[in-house]
Amino acid sequence: MTRASVIGVGMTPFGVHEATLPELFAEATLPALDDGGVDTDEIDALYFGNAMGGQTENDTHLAPTIASHIGCAGVPAQRFEDACATSSNAFKHAVEAVEAGLHDTVLVGGVERCTPETGLGTGAMTRVFASASHRQYEQPSGLTFPGVFGLLTKRHMYEHDTTDEQLAGVAVKNHANGTLNPRAHFGRDVTTDDVLDSPIVADPFHVLDCCPFSDGAAAAVVTSADNAGSFDGESVDVTGVGHATDIVPLADKVHPSTTRAARDAATEAYDQAGTDGNEMDFAEVHDCFTGAEVMASEALGLVETGDGGPAAADGRTSLEGSIPINPSGGLKAKGHPIGATGVAQIVELTEHLRGEAGDRQIEGARKGVAHNLGGDAATTVVTVMEAAT
Amino acid sequence: MTRASVIGVGMTPFGVHEATLPELFAEATLPALDDGGVDTDEIDALYFGNAMGGQTENDTHLAPTIASHIGCAGVPAQRFEDACATSSNAFKHAVEAVEAGLHDTVLVGGVERCTPETGLGTGAMTRVFASASHRQYEQPSGLTFPGVFGLLTKRHMYEHDTTDEQLAGVAVKNHANGTLNPRAHFGRDVTTDDVLDSPIVADPFHVLDCCPFSDGAAAAVVTSADNAGSFDGESVDVTGVGHATDIVPLADKVHPSTTRAARDAATEAYDQAGTDGNEMDFAEVHDCFTGAEVMASEALGLVETGDGGPAAADGRTSLEGSIPINPSGGLKAKGHPIGATGVAQIVELTEHLRGEAGDRQIEGARKGVAHNLGGDAATTVVTVMEAAT
Numbered sequence: 001m002t003r004a005s006v007i008g009v010g011m012t013p014f015g016v017h018e019a020t021l022p023e024l025f026a027e028a029t030l031p032a033l034d035d036g037g038v039d040t041d042e043i044d045a046l047y048f049g050n051a052m053g054g055q056t057e058n059d060t061h062l063a064p065t066i067a068s069h070i071g072c073a074g075v076p077a078q079r080f081e082d083a084c085a086t087s088s089n090a091f092k093h094a095v096e097a098v099e100a101g102l103h104d105t106v107l108v109g110g111v112e113r114c115t116p117e118t119g120l121g122t123g124a125m126t127r128v129f130a131s132a133s134h135r136q137y138e139q140p141s142g143l144t145f146p147g148v149f150g151l152l153t154k155r156h157m158y159e160h161d162t163t164d165e166q167l168a169g170v171a172v173k174n175h176a177n178g179t180l181n182p183r184a185h186f187g188r189d190v191t192t193d194d195v196l197d198s199p200i201v202a203d204p205f206h207v208l209d210c211c212p213f214s215d216g217a218a219a220a221v222v223t224s225a226d227n228a229g230s231f232d233g234e235s236v237d238v239t240g241v242g243h244a245t246d247i248v249p250l251a252d253k254v255h256p257s258t259t260r261a262a263r264d265a266a267t268e269a270y271d272q273a274g275t276d277g278n279e280m281d282f283a284e285v286h287d288c289f290t291g292a293e294v295m296a297s298e299a300l301g302l303v304e305t306g307d308g309g310p311a312a313a314d315g316r317t318s319l320e321g322s323i324p325i326n327p328s329g330g331l332k333a334k335g336h337p338i339g340a341t342g343v344a345q346i347v348e349l350t351e352h353l354r355g356e357a358g359d360r361q362i363e364g365a366r367k368g369v370a371h372n373l374g375g376d377a378a379t380t381v382v383t384v385m386e387a388a389t
Numbered sequence: 390m391t392r393a394s395v396i397g398v399g400m401t402p403f404g405v406h407e408a409t410l411p412e413l414f415a416e417a418t419l420p421a422l423d424d425g426g427v428d429t430d431e432i433d434a435l436y437f438g439n440a441m442g443g444q445t446e447n448d449t450h451l452a453p454t455i456a457s458h459i460g461c462a463g464v465p466a467q468r469f470e471d472a473c474a475t476s477s478n479a480f481k482h483a484v485e486a487v488e489a490g491l492h493d494t495v496l497v498g499g500v501e502r503c504t505p506e507t508g509l510g511t512g513a514m515t516r517v518f519a520s521a522s523h524r525q526y527e528q529p530s531g532l533t534f535p536g537v538f539g540l541l542t543k544r545h546m547y548e549h550d551t552t553d554e555q556l557a558g559v560a561v562k563n564h565a566n567g568t569l570n571p572r573a574h575f576g577r578d579v580t581t582d583d584v585l586d587s588p589i590v591a592d593p594f595h596v597l598d599c600c601p602f603s604d605g606a607a608a609a610v611v612t613s614a615d616n617a618g619s620f621d622g623e624s625v626d627v628t629g630v631g632h633a634t635d636i637v638p639l640a641d642k643v644h645p646s647t648t649r650a651a652r653d654a655a656t657e658a659y660d661q662a663g664t665d666g667n668e669m670d671f672a673e674v675h676d677c678f679t680g681a682e683v684m685a686s687e688a689l690g691l692v693e694t695g696d697g698g699p700a701a702a703d704g705r706t707s708l709e710g711s712i713p714i715n716p717s718g719g720l721k722a723k724g725h726p727i728g729a730t731g732v733a734q735i736v737e738l739t740e741h742l743r744g745e746a747g748d749r750q751i752e753g754a755r756k757g758v759a760h761n762l763g764g765d766a767a768t769t770v771v772t773v774m775e776a777a778t
Contacts, residue, residue, distance in 0.1 A: 020524065020525055021524070022525075051449065052443065052449065054441065054443045054444045054470075054517075054520050055443045055444055055447070055449075057524060058444070058516070058517075058519070058520040058524065058528065059520055059524040060440065060441065060444075060470060060472060060520040060521050061470070061471060061472035061520070061521035061522075061637075061763055061764040061767070061768065063471060063634070063768070064634035064635065064636075064637045064763075064764060064765075064767040064768055065523060065524075065637040065638075065767075067634055068636045068637050068638075068641070073634070073635070073636045074633060074634055074635065074636075074649070074650070074653065075633075075634065076632040076633060076634065077634045077768070078469060078471055078478050078482075078632075078768075079469065079470045079471055080467060080468065080469065080470075081443075081449060081450070081468045081469075081470055082450060082452060082467055082468055083449060083450035089467050093467075093482065096485075096486070096489065096491055097485070099489070100485065100488070100489035100491075102485055102489075127447070128443075128447075130447070131443050131447040131448055131449040131450070132449050132450035133450075134454060135409065135410070135446060135447065135448040135454075136409055136411075139447065243465040243467075244463060244464075244465060245452070245453035245456055245462070245463055245464065245465065245466045246453065246462065246463065247453075247457045247462045247463075248450075248453050248454040248457050249454075249457075252457065260463070261463070264463065374450055374453075375450040375453060376453075378450065378453035378454075379450065379452070379453055379466070379467075
């Protein structure tokens with residue numbers, strides 16, 4: 001069943017930006033409004049995501065400032081923060097608000113700056129990111145996110161014989177996809193040897209297993225399915241949105257590498273949509289590290305549990321494979337401006353389901369799924385979208 | 390019409406706390422669950438507010454951590470940040486979720502630490518607070534929040550002949566109410582002379598016109614009106630929740646002292662509830678500075694525009710007056726742990742509407758309104774609650 005429709009999308013290139021957060025958000029939003037054929041006075045509410053602006057730029061309470069900046073002053077505007085799942089959570093609430101009849105048409109999006117343009121170098125930014133781990137147990141022990149996902153992935157390797165080469169396969173694939181995406185932070189190919197020869201960050205991850213810190217913004221206009229026909233933008237249906245969390249800290253999880261929240265969120269989203277992972281034509285998943293994509297592909301039911309590594313290595317998840325994953329290049333190559341990442345996945349799904357994804361188009365795509373996680377694989381939002389019939 | 394019901398409430402004393410954010414939140418939540426007769430496995434979602442934890446304690450993505458800490462691991466948990474209106478916005482979304490049938494029973498609350506227990510002194514904390522003003526235009530000019538509300542109040546004084554003595558009347562009243570509230574940060578009386586003789590912070594505000602930085606937490610359990618009878622907690626009905634924003638920065642507002650967002654939010658909340666300001670028996674308003682209470686009392690229609698100052702000075706808004714405002718002591722005396730303040734107002738409304746407010750009880754209270762604002766009088770949430778019939 002259609003819960004809501006996306007009628008307009010926009011995003012900035014991901015990479016390095018000088019613009020302020022409101023300016024950068026506008027660079028995604030105004031194209032989204034244009035794409036949808038939506039005037040600012042038709043926007044009834046702003047569901048806004050930003051994860052770290054307080055720490056990076058001493059900038060909070062951004063929702064009304066941004067509403068003012070883009071010409072929607074006065075609308076109910078709210079900021080969400082759920083670490084790297086920030087804007088997919090904003091999207092979930094936008095879909096729910098439209099479905100419940102609270103608002104007719106909602107602007108949803110996210111923005112973040114994570115590069116040295118903020119004035120923070122990699123070390124300081126790593127500490128800022130680590131604020132999303134457990135404050136009492138994990139931060140004092142130096143467990144930053146390469147370590148969090150390294151631990152999860154090492155457990156997956158132990159349980160399923162996943163190899164370094166298979167993990168590298170994820171990076172090779174996503175970099176290849178990124179060369180076809182003009183908005184990607186990294187537009188260059190890498191080889192398995194490049195990945196395996198790059199310096200270790202946190203075992204088993206080499207530098208090239210890790211996504212970058214990026215600046216960027218993404219936006220979408222959501223309206224009711226009944227309302228969608230009144231706008232010029234080609235609509236795409238949102239048929240399921242699942243949201244679950246898992247235990248924090250990491251050490252308390254029972255079966256860490258199964259990423260329980262992802263499985264719970266996927267079950268919820270698929271149930272709403274009356275579908276399952278087997279019916280997906282493609283997926284955008286949260287590959288902050290290569291191991292995270294492996295676990296996500298299993299949690300979403302796109303491959304069998306334990307088969308995520310082989311599937312990446314043997315090309316099943318490539319653009320030409322049986323289940324393409326991260327045609328955008330994913331966080332790995334497209335980039336990862338934290339608060340923008342979730343809605344950027346929605347933008348990618350929308351473009352494929354419209355047949356507008358250019359050189360990386362998944363031919364004949366009718367159903368796609370997005371998976372966005374935050375923190376210690378804790379917050380997870382899974383969204384199913386389908387081409388309008 | 391009843392939109393949802395509050396069946397359990399709890400809050401910590403406001404003041405200085407050593408506990409971590411999750412621990413402090415638990416100190417409010419466990420009493421709220423106990424008050425409602427609610428088991429943790431009956432909680433379907435957590436709507437959580439914290440404004441500044443990233444900046445004050447390098448602690449973000451708190452919602453799943455807190456869900457884990459209080460025994461609700463796995464539920465959909467989301468963090469809201471809308472400056473000082475943070476947890477009233479979380480409350481709005483909780484009410485909407487219950488009303489839409491998305492969740493049966495929701496835990497909503499907020500927590501914040503703002504005292505030197507965070508390691509930040511008053512100067513550093515003032516800068517953190519200022520992150521909620523306009524980053525490009527206001528922060529570089531040194532416009533912190535005493536200045537923001539000083540400017541709004543000076544305009545009000547110019548337009549309506551509001552006096553320093555009338556502003557002081559707000560502080561005297563709220564301190565008096567605070568002496569009756571065992572959870573208040575300040576439990577002592579002050580006189581008009583005390584206020585006027587205290588040092589100037591930002592004209593027209595003396596120190597005693599300003600609320601303190603506090604630590605604290607507040608929580609409420611929200612369920613559908615149909616469901617409320619199945620819990621032991623005495624239910625109170627939520628009949629209206631309005632949410633609006635206003636232009637940021639301050640300099641772009643057309644009629645600053647009318648606090649347009651508050652008027653828009655109040656209109657929305659009263660319309661939903663089929664009532665108006667004249668029918669309210671009492672109010673909790675966002676008196677971060679004395680002038681803010683004056684403007685709020687007018688925006689909510691509790692007194693005529695321009696009459697807020699005289700109403701405070703002549704006792705009409707005292708506990709024994711025709712329209713008691715801030716029986717809790719308000720932010721001024723009860724304290725202001727930013728992300729907890731909105732839900733703390735809901736706790737106060739609930740206790741009066743149940744007849745459980747002790748020495749400060751508004752006798753026979755049947756209808757109350759809460760007004761919580763964030764930033765440059767930008768985000769405003771207004772909630773109408775009524776005793777269950």
